[in-house]
Amino acid sequence: MEHHRLKLNRKGLNLLGLGLKAGTIVLGSARVREMLKRDKIQLVVIANDLSRRTDEKVGRLARGKGVRIIEGPSSVDLGQRLGGNPIQAVGVIDCDLASGIVADAVERC
Numbered sequence: 001m002e003h004h005r006l007k008l009n010r011k012g013l014n015l016l017g018l019g020l021k022a023g024t025i026v027l028g029s030a031r032v033r034e035m036l037k038r039d040k041i042q043l044v045v046i047a048n049d050l051s052r053r054t055d056e057k058v059g060r061l062a063r064g065k066g067v068r069i070i071e072g073p074s075s076v077d078l079g080q081r082l083g084g085n086p087i088q089a090v091g092v093i094d095c096d097l098a099s100g101i102v103a104d105a106v107e108r109c
Contacts, residue, residue, distance in 0.1 A: 024094035042098035
């Protein structure tokens, strides 16, 4: 799996919550892949414990399309913040929301 250079912080998680309420994010690997194929995703947030399969399916597609990927918390933590069930991938549709999340992300060593 690729090591991602940016890591989602608490403010970024809060912004994802706002995006969920506004309908400007999509949850789950299948939905993120679908929207990536339609060129609707501006940013992908992946769980730090994502499976190799998710990285191959979502990560490779995002990288191939030039969509930035940010590492989030665990799939359980991401799910708890955004709806309950574990989530390995989140797609951000809104450009301004994606820019805000990237601007607040922290560099990872």
